[in-house]
Amino acid sequence: MEQFAHYQPGAYAQEHIRITPTTLSDGRDFFYLDDEPQFVSGEKTRELKDPRPLAYRFAPQLDAEGNEVPYAAPQMRRDPLTGDWIPMATARMNRPITAGPGATAKGNPLAARKPGDPYQDGEVPDTDYNVVVFENRFPSMVRVPGADESVSYINDNPLWEKKLAVGRCEVICFDSNETGLPADLPVSRLRTVVEAWAFRTAEISQMEGIEQIFPFENHGQEIGVSLAHPHGQIYCYPFIAPKMEQELQHTEAYFERTGGNLLKDIMQGELEAQERIVMRNHSWVAYVPAAARWPLEVHVAPVRDVLTLDELNDQERWDLAQMYSTLLKRGNAFFDTGDGKGMDLPYIAAWHQAPIHDKRREHYRLNLQFFSFRRAANKIKYLAGSESGMAAWISDTTPELIASRFHELGEIDIA
Amino acid sequence: MEQFAHYQPGAYAQEHIRITPTTLSDGRDFFYLDDEPQFVSGEKTRELKDPRPLAYRFAPQLDAEGNEVPYAAPQMRRDPLTGDWIPMATARMNRPITAGPGATAKGNPLAARKPGDPYQDGEVPDTDYNVVVFENRFPSMVRVPGADESVSYINDNPLWEKKLAVGRCEVICFDSNETGLPADLPVSRLRTVVEAWAFRTAEISQMEGIEQIFPFENHGQEIGVSLAHPHGQIYCYPFIAPKMEQELQHTEAYFERTGGNLLKDIMQGELEAQERIVMRNHSWVAYVPAAARWPLEVHVAPVRDVLTLDELNDQERWDLAQMYSTLLKRGNAFFDTGDGKGMDLPYIAAWHQAPIHDKRREHYRLNLQFFSFRRAANKIKYLAGSESGMAAWISDTTPELIASRFHELGEIDIA
Structure with missing residues (x-):
């Protein structure tokens, strides 16, 4: 566990949960948290290569006229009447539909990869998993290397501060069974989800610019959840919410x-x-x-x-x-x-x-x-x-x- | 307009809008705001009697066992973690279904009364109207005469303050056409709605215990509006929201x-x-x-x-x-x-x-x-x-x- 310097795993995690880090083909962080004996014992190792030919996540993009433009890092603006910072997912909006294969998700992107399946939109490189955590592909907040993080003013008016939303958005899949409910998972699997919350909190706390780490779960179509797959999220705000x-x-x-x-x-x-x-x-x-x-x-x-x-x-x-x-x-x-x-x-x-x-x-x-x-x-x-x-x-x-x-x-x- | 001492009508309102106050059969305040010439000229006068035999709104009620209990004035509690007061519509919940005729609304209670119709659930005594304002029949906040308005503690713990929600909830019907949209009303009718906002703000500002007057309009089934009739509301909070x-x-x-x-x-x-x-x-x-x-x-x-x-x-x-x-x-x-x-x-x-x-x-x-x-x-x-x-x-x-x-x-x- 040396690579996770700030993470203090629980005693159970030290013995029964194995964390395997990898990187998705576009450069995003990805972690397997395995609790099944064959993974924990090392009998079975993780397939780590993301088969998708995704472009580097922060690569320049093509605009509507086909011209190359720098990656549009997400911004946020401060509402002067409340003091609240409002991230604006402009990067997601400006994202060109010509960005190449896998630009829009088909099927369930949280499912494990099917062996031999040409389907290229799954976020999980391996064909099975227990719990995985990875950076959201279309984050509303993210730090972009080299981007100017200073505060500036909209319309040159100091009433309206804006700056990059240098936060982080992660997704936690609670299980590979895409039709299961979190309520039906064994306690031992939820114990691994807790480990994921603890692990990510410890790691992300050390990242520059993050002020608050907010693990949460939205569950149910009634609140607009489009993916039934049991999962939660972690929003890491560059401000206090x-x-x-x-x-x-x-x-x-x-x-x-x-x-x-x-x-x-x-x-x-x-x-x-x-x-x-x-x-x-x-x-x-x-x-x-x-x-x-x-x-x-x-x-x-x-x-x-x-x-x-x-x-x-x-x-x-x-x-x-x-x-x-x-x-x-x-x-x-x-x-x-x-x-x-x-x-x-x-x-x-x-x-x-x-x-x-x-x-x-x-x-x-x-x-x-x-x-x-x-x-x-x-x-x-x-x-x-x-x-x-x-x-x-x-x-x-x-x-x-x-x-x-x-x-x-x-x-x-x-x- | 002598009866509305604090209300400063606009010049147009002085000439072209007539306000007629009345009281519903359960004791609630009700106001007609008429802008049609026959009402403004006095050629036609308002039918003021509410035909429903409603019990006095704050009369004792019957509990589940049929025993008479005092009217359950709505309460509010202060959340110690945020300082927010949370009104709790306990009166609405405890309201016995044995309370007599008209306990639950049938049809559109905001419609004008139909002549000769035995229907007893309409809130409007007359058979036509322009704009009306009246107190909500099932308010989440209301002052109940004689009720103890002091602050007390839940479970005797000073962390948890509670007191009566001595606010006020009013309903404004924008027009008698129950299928019309506010967007389709003539500007002159919306001018009367503005007059209603001004009139009620002036009057309610003088009432004891009210700290903030909040006229608002919820429009659309997507946000849970169950009555399509064009209407708005005024919440008068006994706190700053x-x-x-x-x-x-x-x-x-x-x-x-x-x-x-x-x-x-x-x-x-x-x-x-x-x-x-x-x-x-x-x-x-x-x-x-x-x-x-x-x-x-x-x-x-x-x-x-x-x-x-x-x-x-x-x-x-x-x-x-x-x-x-x-x-x-x-x-x-x-x-x-x-x-x-x-x-x-x-x-x-x-x-x-x-x-x-x-x-x-x-x-x-x-x-x-x-x-x-x-x-x-x-x-x-x-x-x-x-x-x-x-x-x-x-x-x-x-x-x-x-x-x-x-x-x-x-x-x-x-x-």
């Missing part, structure tokens, strides 16, 4: 006022109140927050003080895999479908980690915010005027009702 | 740093830059903001320094109606549907006004933020992990591309 900034302001103010850690005291308060706790194991506590805004919302906090995913120890990584698995299963059973079979719940699982460089990081604490837009088996919560226009959420339920439904679905103590 | 708070922090910091008004300087900067200006008339400027976050986004600012809708003068109200009409028409033509017919664009129109009591109000400025979730004739922008989980918007386009599309659709000078 607005929601994280708001949370940091409050955790810091709380520390200054009380000397305490707000996220820890919230967890402690939930444990004392009991009624909104939905799951517990040795290392984690899951609760419906007392001011939940979504029709289904659960926050998951580590028992121990932990800032980021890579700080989790081996037991905590195992316990997290177990809790994530149980959360997804109970989430699928949450809404009454009439036939008792449950549903494939659409959800967003959002990891809130301490930011990388911000000084307020010490008073933050790792937490997972899991929520669903679904508010009944046949109803969706839409983000209309109040939510989208004023960021003012109106809940249609109460945290205690959400928690009591979870209590019907299984034991709180899942250890 | 999170997005407004963020904007006030920035407008105030800008004033402290420069002595200027940020929103005015943004408008001025857009006028100088020119390229993102999409419409102008005598009183208003419409531009795609330099850091737009939606696939279609236009902000509309008054030329004159104005804080709130009720401060608009007669000319500004007329010019706003004209610009709103043009904006909606061009919005419907914005995406290429292939047949040149345009579409019924889903959109959110969100009025940002200076808050009522907050001291920073003087350095704010009225503006309309108009945006759509649609990003192509057949594509929707979903708010997934980055937007919903981290409030970090990623744009799929650029403001200049949005503006240049508007430039194809008509003249900038619409006066």
